[in-house]
Amino acid sequence: MSESNFTxxxxxxxTYLQKYEDELVVVHNYDTSYYLDSEKVFPRNNKPYFFGSVSIKKNxxxxxxxxxxxxPDLLDTITPNLKARMQxxxxxNFIKFDEELFAELEHLTxxxxxxxxxxxxI
Structure with missing residues (x-):
């Protein structure tokens, strides 16, 4: 798979995560990794709640x-095709651009x- 496809x-x-930058905290924003946390912290370890991230891996x-x-009830309505992308x-995980799955993932986000x-x- 070409690096440009992954990019x-x-x-x-x-973009699905970026629309929430104003209400979440951008932990990092690099060319291959983007990460959001909540400002609120988990009481047991005093660390922020992790919301989401996207990153380019090797494969x-x-x-x-x-x-x-x-x-987990958020997953009750996802399609088997999106479920198959779960690890x-x-x-x-994605290896190819798939507009249908991406639209579903955006809705889930x-x-x-x-x-x-x-x-x-939050």
């Missing part, structure tokens, strides 16, 4: 969305943000 995937997925682009780990409980806000984690 295109990364740049697209990054794929990873999109992490922590709200789906914390609130672990909060990570989605929006729902995840709403849930974080509803649970007072």
């Amino acid at each position: 295109d995937i990364f740049n697209e997925l990054k 794929y682009v990873s999109y992490y969305l922590m709200p789906v780990y914390m609130f 672990g409980k909060s990570c989605f 929006d729902e995840s943000f709403k849930r974080f806000k509803k649970e007072n984690l």
Whole structure:
């Protein structure tokens, strides 16, 4: 897979997180990695709640969305095709640009943000 394809995937997925920059904290914003936290901290370890990130790896682009780990019911309505891109409980990996899956992931990100806000984690 060409690096430019991964860059295109990364740049697209990054926009799904970037729209929440004003209400979350940009931990880092690099050419191959973008990471958001909440300003609120987890009481047990006094560290910020991780919201999401996207990064270019060697063989794929990873999109992490922590709200789906914390609130697994967010995954109840995702399609089997998006579910197949999951690795672990909060990570989605992509090797090719897929507008349909990306639209679904953008919607899931929006729902995840709403849930974080509803649970007072932002």
